[in-house]
Amino acid sequence: MAREGNARPPxxxxxxxxxxxxxxxxxRAIEVLRDATLVAAEDTRRTRALLTASGIPAGHRLLAVxxxxxxxxxxxxxxxxxxxxxxxxxxxxxxPGVSDPGTALVQACVEAGxxxxxxxxxxxxxxxxxxxxxxxxxFVFEGFLPRKGRARAERLEAIAGDxxxxxxxxxxxxxxxxxxxxxxxxxxxxxxxxxxxLTKLHExxxxxxxxxxxxxxxxxxxxxxxxxxxxxxxxxxxxxxDETLDDAVRRGLERGxxxxxxxxxxxxxxxxxxxRAYDAAIARRRPTP
Numbered sequence: 001m002a003r004e005g006n007a008r009p010p011x012x013x014x015x016x017x018x019x020x021x022x023x024x025x026x027x028r029a030i031e032v033l034r035d036a037t038l039v040a041a042e043d044t045r046r047t048r049a050l051l052t053a054s055g056i057p058a059g060h061r062l063l064a065v066x067x068x069x070x071x072x073x074x075x076x077x078x079x080x081x082x083x084x085x086x087x088x089x090x091x092x093x094x095x096p097g098v099s100d101p102g103t104a105l106v107q108a109c110v111e112a113g114x115x116x117x118x119x120x121x122x123x124x125x126x127x128x129x130x131x132x133x134x135x136x137x138x139f140v141f142e143g144f145l146p147r148k149g150r151a152r153a154e155r156l157e158a159i160a161g162d163x164x165x166x167x168x169x170x171x172x173x174x175x176x177x178x179x180x181x182x183x184x185x186x187x188x189x190x191x192x193x194x195x196x197x198l199t200k201l202h203e204x205x206x207x208x209x210x211x212x213x214x215x216x217x218x219x220x221x222x223x224x225x226x227x228x229x230x231x232x233x234x235x236x237x238x239x240x241x242d243e244t245l246d247d248a249v250r251r252g253l254e255r256g257x258x259x260x261x262x263x264x265x266x267x268x269x270x271x272x273x274x275x276r277a278y279d280a281a282i283a284r285r286r287p288t289p
Contacts, residue, residue, distance in 0.1 A: 008035065010081045012109045013088045014102060016095040016121030020200035022053055029119045030054055037085030040065040040077055042092050042101050050090075065089065067101045074108035081114045095123045099143045099169055124198055128227035129167055131205050132193035135232060139165040145178060153275040156185035159230060160273055166230040172196075175226050176217035182230060183210035185273045191231035197224040240270045242280070249281045259285055 013032050018024040033039060034056045041047035044062040051058045065073040077087050089096050089105055095118075096102030109116050129136050142159065145168055146152040159166050159182065170178050175194070182192070188211025195205045202224070206213065210230070248269055252262030263277035270277075 008032070008086050009115055010084050011086055011115035011117055012077065012081060012105065013086060014096045014106070014116070014118040015088050015090050016119060016123065017047075017050060017090045017093055019093045019122045019124045019127070019198055020203075022050070024122050024199060025050070025054055026119060026121050029121060030056060032086075032088050032119055033090075035086070036061065036088035038063050038077070038080050038087045040073070040087055040089040040105070042066045042090070042096075046092055047090055063087075065101065065105060070101050070104040071108070074105050077105060078108055078112045078114065081109065082112065093122070093124075095120070098123065098125060098141075122199070124169075124195075124225070124227050125167055127198050128193070128195040128205075128229050129165065131195065132165070132229035132231075133207065134165040134191070134193070134229060136165060138163075139167060142166055142168045144169050144171075147174075152181070153273070156181055157273045157276060160185040160187075161233055163232050165232050168228045168230070170226045170228055172222045172224060172226060175222050175228070176214065178228065179210060179214040179217050182228070183214045185275070186210055186230065186233070188212075190233070193229040193231075195227045195229070196222060198227070200224070240272050245270060245272060245277060245280050246284065249277060249284055253281065253284060 013036070015029045015032055017029070033051060039047060039058065039061050040063045042065065044064050048058050048062060063073065063076065065077070080087050089102060091100035091102060094100065097106060106116055125141055129139060140162060142155060145155050168178070179192070188209060190210045192210050192213050193205060193207045194213055197203045206216070245266060248266035249262050252265045253259070257265065259281040260278065263274060263281040266272070266280070267274045267277040
């Protein structure tokens with residue numbers, strides 16, 4: 001049942017929490033967290049600390065709902081709301097469901113015909129987009145890029161030709177590699193803003209080109225989660241068909257270039273991603289069965 005005095009209708013409430021500065025917890029978020037029947041949390045230890053810092057008693061109301069148990073825990077959340085309670089859900093930081101758990105929980109409540117609402121607030125995605133200085137009337141959020149393989153290559157190729165501002169999340173240990181890959185796909189001169197530790201004491205926003213950003217990242221020991229904001233492609237590359245690409249690669253190979261160098265030459269000539277050109281070079285060198 002809902003806590004005594006809680007006039008809020010039975011529902012799941014997604015509550016955005018600070019991405020660094022505890023002062024960013026909204027008054028309405030404090031109210032919802034204080035009055036909720038259950039507080040579902042990605043990490044109950046971090047949420048208990050947040051509640052304590054905000055003067056909110058946690059008691060026995062905390063329920064762990066994270067990426068590994070979200071679907072199973074959803075049954076308890078649905079039962080609580082169906083019984084007249086209110087469940088507040090928070091991720092570790094920012095807005096639940098945006099590159100964080102929460103989507104499966106929302107789906108379960110929607111399928112059960114229950115009310116789902118939100119207390120909007122901190123978002124590293126929107127914070128980085130706002131301070132980057134790029135057009136934000138149209139943008140795309142890529143989340144964390146795939147770590148390797150064809151999936152990564154395809155996402156990089158899509159970013160290279162995107163006329164919208166592109167926002168990515170990245171872990172500190174992979175920032176240099178991702179900036180280098182973005183430079184390889186989009187060109188060294190593509191504009192970028194790299195934000196880290198937003199709203200925290202050591203907040204930093206670096207702006208420049210992908211080429212300079214990749215070189216800079218190699219010489220730094222970045223800490224904290226990063227948001228990479230890539231400026232829009234100014235002129236989307238013309239479509240290059242496979243036959244034209246294959247012909248360019250063939251000319252390079254016939255000049256005695258390695259597959260890597262022939263691919264680089266073809267990519268520069270036609271304005272296609274290096275990965276696509278390299279795949280064409282490898283296919284041409286592969287023996288015919």
